[in-house]
Amino acid sequence: MPTEQKDHIVRSFDEKLRDLRGRVLAMAATAEAQVSDAVRALLTRDRMLAAQVTGRDPALDRMEREIEEAVVLLLALRQPVAIDLRGVVAALKIAKDLERIGDHAKSVARRAGALAALPPTGSMNGFERLAERVKENLRRGLGALEAGDARAARDAWAADEGVDETYNGIVRELLTHMMEDPRSIGPATQLMFAAKSLERIGDHATNVAEAVHFAAIGSALPNERPQADTTGG
Amino acid sequence: MPTEQKDHIVRSFDEKLRDLRGRVLAMAATAEAQVSDAVRALLTRDRMLAAQVTGRDPALDRMEREIEEAVVLLLALRQPVAIDLRGVVAALKIAKDLERIGDHAKSVARRAGALAALPPTGSMNGFERLAERVKENLRRGLGALEAGDARAARDAWAADEGVDETYNGIVRELLTHMMEDPRSIGPATQLMFAAKSLERIGDHATNVAEAVHFAAIGSALPNERPQADTTGG
Numbered sequence: 031m032p033t034e035q036k037d038h039i040v041r042s043f044d045e046k047l048r049d050l051r052g053r054v055l056a057m058a059a060t061a062e063a064q065v066s067d068a069v070r071a072l073l074t075r076d077r078m079l080a081a082q083v084t085g086r087d088p089a090l091d092r093m094e095r096e097i098e099e100a101v102v103l104l105l106a107l108r109q110p111v112a113i114d115l116r117g118v119v120a121a122l123k124i125a126k127d128l129e130r131i132g133d134h135a136k137s138v139a140r141r142a143g144a145l146a147a148l149p150p151t152g153s154m155n156g157f158e159r160l161a162e163r164v165k166e167n168l169r170r171g172l173g174a175l176e177a178g179d180a181r182a183a184r185d186a187w188a189a190d191e192g193v194d195e196t197y198n199g200i201v202r203e204l205l206t207h208m209m210e211d212p213r214s215i216g217p218a219t220q221l222m223f224a225a226k227s228l229e230r231i232g233d234h235a236t237n238v239a240e241a242v243h244f245a246a247i248g249s250a251l252p253n254e255r256p257q258a259d260t261t262g263g
Numbered sequence: 264m265p266t267e268q269k270d271h272i273v274r275s276f277d278e279k280l281r282d283l284r285g286r287v288l289a290m291a292a293t294a295e296a297q298v299s300d301a302v303r304a305l306l307t308r309d310r311m312l313a314a315q316v317t318g319r320d321p322a323l324d325r326m327e328r329e330i331e332e333a334v335v336l337l338l339a340l341r342q343p344v345a346i347d348l349r350g351v352v353a354a355l356k357i358a359k360d361l362e363r364i365g366d367h368a369k370s371v372a373r374r375a376g377a378l379a380a381l382p383p384t385g386s387m388n389g390f391e392r393l394a395e396r397v398k399e400n401l402r403r404g405l406g407a408l409e410a411g412d413a414r415a416a417r418d419a420w421a422a423d424e425g426v427d428e429t430y431n432g433i434v435r436e437l438l439t440h441m442m443e444d445p446r447s448i449g450p451a452t453q454l455m456f457a458a459k460s461l462e463r464i465g466d467h468a469t470n471v472a473e474a475v476h477f478a479a480i481g482s483a484l485p486n487e488r489p490q491a492d493t494t495g496g
Contacts, residue, residue: 098352105338106348115339119331122352126359208441208448215441215448219455226456 046107047114050100054121054128057093058172058238061128064090064135065168065231069161072142072224073154080146083139090132097125120245124175127234127241131168134227134234141224148217156200160225163192164232171238180246186239193232200225279340280347283333287354287361290326291405291471294361297323297368298401298464302394305375305457306387313379316372323365330358353478357408360467360474364401367460367467374457381450389433393458396425397465404471413479419472426465433458 064083071080101122170186173179204218204225297316304313334355403419406412437451437458 102348102352105352115335119335119338119355122355123359126356205448205452208452209445212442212445215438219438219441219452222452222455223459226459 046100046104047117050097050104050118050121053093053097053100054124055172055176057090057097057125057128058175060086060090060093061131061135062165062168062172064132065138065165068135068138068142069165069228071139072145073158073161075142075146075150077143077146080139080143084136084143087132087136090129094125094129097121117245120241123241123244124238127237131231131234134231137227138224141220141227145217145220145224148220149213150217156196156203157221157225157228160193160196160200160228163196164228164235167193167232168235168238171235171242174239174242178242178246180243183239183243183246187236187243193229197225197229279333279337280350283330283337283351283354286326286330286333287357288405288409290323290330290358290361291408293319293323293326294364294368295398295401295405297365298371298398301368301371301375302398302461304372305378306391306394308375308379308383310376310379313372313376317369317376320365320369323362327358327362330354350478353474356474356477357471360470364464364467367464370460371457374453374460378450378453378457381453382446383450389429389436390454390458390461393426393429393433393461396429397461397468400426400465401468401471404468404475407472407475411475411479413476416472416476416479420469420476426462430458430462 064086067079068083070076071083101118104118167186167189170182170189174182174186201222204222208215208218297319300312301316303309304316334351337351400419400422403415403422407415407419434455437455441448441451
């Protein structure tokens with residue numbers, strides 16, 4: 031094959047890889063915005079914002095499908111090897127986690143919408159802390175993704191513990207609240223599920239970090255991070 | 264290339280595909296058993312069985328990692344096209360859903376373990392119904408997987424609605440219970456999260472069906488199944 035032609039094939043493959051990467055980063059940015067807005071809707075009891083988050087969720091589903099199609103095309107047209115191949119497989123995994131993150135953001139937004147109609151339930155300090163930690167972890171995971179940095183990925187992967195503690199604190203507080211005031215049971219269970227969704231978003235941020243690590247290094251991180259959800263599930 | 268050698272390559276590729284398929288089916292069987300046992304532990308308040316389910320979860324994580332490695336190897340060594348390629352990509356997606364199903368089974372088992380120490384909370388009829396529906400959907404999804412049957416996959420995909428209704432009924436019942444008897448708040452919230460986990464298992468069974476459909480037909484099912492979780496999340 032003439033060098034020129036070979037160069038062209040390599041270039042077009044690199045372009046396709048860059049395009050895939052761009053799609054994953056765009057999806058990550060959208061997922062992050064969804065989490066941010068869902069949390070804001072919950073904390074400020076903003077029904078309109080909650081509805082916007084719910085309405086935007088199908089865009090993430092579409093993005094995931096497009097990434098899947100791009101991956102299948104890329105694998106069918108070219109045979110990427112070693113680090114490129116791991117990157118392509120990681121893209122597929124990350125897209126799925128981002129889609130789940132979006133799903134949980136939608137859940138938080140739905141709870142926020144339901145809560146806006148109910149009387150306020152105690153302090154939201156714990157929530158604010160949980161949301162900050164989850165968003166921070168998500169930022170770290172996506173930062174590692176953007177940089178393709180294995181060490182950053184490892185750090186993001188290890189950072190989830192603060193989330194578990196804060197989550198457990200919120201559940202305990204909400205339970206106490208419910209026992210003291212049965213009228214708070216409705217809103218408090220909504221909040222409990224919203225907290226669980228945030229905790230799950232933290233888990234998926236961890237998965238993203240793990241996939242970035244896998245793509246950069248080619249080995250998975252140890253599977254069991256020490257878990258500290260002491261509420262039972 | 265001599266025909267003999269070509270035959271050998273095709274045969275060894277087919278063997279690798281069969282091996283991957285076998286791994287996915289084995290993982291599916293394990294996930295299904297985990298769900299079954301977790302539900303039984305919950306319904307019969309069996310703490311030992313709950314602990315067994317929790318203890319077996321790392322096996323599913325390991326199986327997922329092995330499937331990932333097999334997929335990456337298969338893609339690196341061979342360049343599967345069209346239906347084979349979709350099958351390989353679907354294997355990756357299905358393994359991830361099965362891992363999540365296992366995670367939720369572990370959550371149910373943990374709740375079951377915590378509940379065994381608490382006084383019983385109302386009737387478990389709704390739960391039995393929910394568990395039956397979820398297990399039925401899982402069986403359908405895995406049946407479609409085993410048969411590689413697009414029509415069966417489509418049926419399994421459409422069958423999730425019964426789960427949503429039953430789940431909503433349980434949540435309403437538990438909320439009523441909590442308001443009538445604040446002592447039930449602790450166990451009832453555990454049950455609520457267990458119900459949510461079962462509902463999620465139903466969602467992942469739907470995803471498996473979707474991936475089977477994608478592998479068999481090459482097109483995704485419409486993304487939004489009509490959703491009927493009216494509890495907010």
